[in-house]
Amino acid sequence: MMDTLSPATRTVDVRRFGQRAARLAIASLYAELALYPKPGLVSLVDNGSHTDMNAVTFMRSLFSLRHYFRLIFHAGSNDAPFATLKRLGIEAEERMLRATGGINTHRGAIFSIGLLCAAAGRACAHGGEMTAAALQSHLRAGWGKELANHSVPVNERSHGLSAAALHGASGARHEAASGLPSVLQTGLGALRRTLAEGRGPRQARIDALFALMMHVSDTNVVHRGGPQGAAFVRIQASAFLHAGGTASNGWEAHALAIHRAFVERNLSPGGAADLLAASCFVHALTAEHER
Template sequence: MRTSALREQRHPTLTPAAIGRAATLALHDELSLTPKPGLVTLIDRGSHDDMDAHTFMRSLFSLRRYFVQIAEAGLAGAEFDVLERFGIAAEARMRAATGGINTHRGAIFMLGLLCAAAGAVLREQDEAPRPADLQRALRRRWGDALAQRSQRTSTLPGGIAARRHGLRSASEEAALAFPVLFEAALPALSTALARGLTPQQARLDALFHIMAVLEDSNLAHRGGLAGLRFAQRTAQAFLDRGGVARPGGLQEAHAIAGEFVARRLSPGGAADTLAAACWITRVCGGS
């Protein structure tokens, strides 16, 4: 009896409300991290003149109900067009909260899909999902629809940049069930935590791992292909030198952040992917 109660306490049954709350917390995990190269933090604007932490907090609060709602849709077995309608409505609420500024469009898409996938997993099992369960649910439930969506001609800045430079777009990344998230970001975050890094250090380390491999269309939009490759090389070199855990690593990360601001680069896709990894560690029982 005691063993059963303990197991239940460690792996409580998830609900759509808990899934959605984890998404809101994960977005705050990402916002509160510093130094983030070119990205908005609680203390600076990064490479952005039109937004700051207050803008992000207004956006974040406007999305709280959306993440719960889309998890409920996944639990109910909703088709992709239903999820897409929820996402469009969420973006409208975000823009109303921010005065038209795009703070979380990528997260609405990525974290929304993941919340729906977690809801879909709840239909089949009571225990906390594993990352592989989430990926399978994405492929099984909405893989075909996401593949079709990835063939649309995007009119958004990131999609236009991806097409211009022959990069894998955010839609194509989703159609593949987010390989960078599951194969790079999450292992990097988990490994860093297992090595004894603090949650902040681990998230920063994971962010650089993501930047090193992601074809981030936000970077390509702001800095062209040269800007994207500069960001990838810089991130990989930082990791090759030992990353945030080495002596002087945090100071170097601050210096890199300054370089990104000077070049007006902002790895928004990497930020969304980091938030998604933080969400998975919460939903799947990580720290």
């Protein structure tokens, strides 16, 4: 709590916490990249369903984002309007694309983790505890109306937006307007359950990824595989979790078989991967307050 601190001390604490939040954001993106087996997705082991990107591409992207999360945290701590957050996100995306040669590695994470950093900044400046519920509350209180009304420029034609228009996949904008429930309930809940059962961070991240694949309407999947591909992803994720997830014997072989099936079908749940990184970020950020 920071209510009793002087303004000068509070400013120092907000700055320090912003630096910590930015480090945790980058670390969470790296944790997602390093995870394996991860169906259809780029990892340090292989490129999944992708021929246009690899782990090096992701590392270049990560390096380009190292200042963005700190900047948007401080924007949130100053109750910046949504237009400011959007500008920072657009600038971060432009840096990412320059670093990757035009390849979209982290657009979803720029959006979701950026908003969570802004919400953390607002919570920090208001002197509240850093909990998942507080992050959701500050996200809605600070920018909920703008997120709900967030319009898409006519000339913006990302794969995700095209898929949403064609097949009704809700995507990141609907997630944010709803207070990021896939992160703050689905992903974070799966992480905490697996850890509480005594399994480690790797298993927790695998279980969280499969939970997100089962529950999230992923525009990346719909773009690549249409509604049939999206149904295949949900069915495979559900089968993995109903078998016990990482608590089951042979879970790693099962996850690897699903990975190979996704690669064969050119499926890549990139939206779920971004939300997994965001879930890891919230888990790390709130660990001291939600033990």
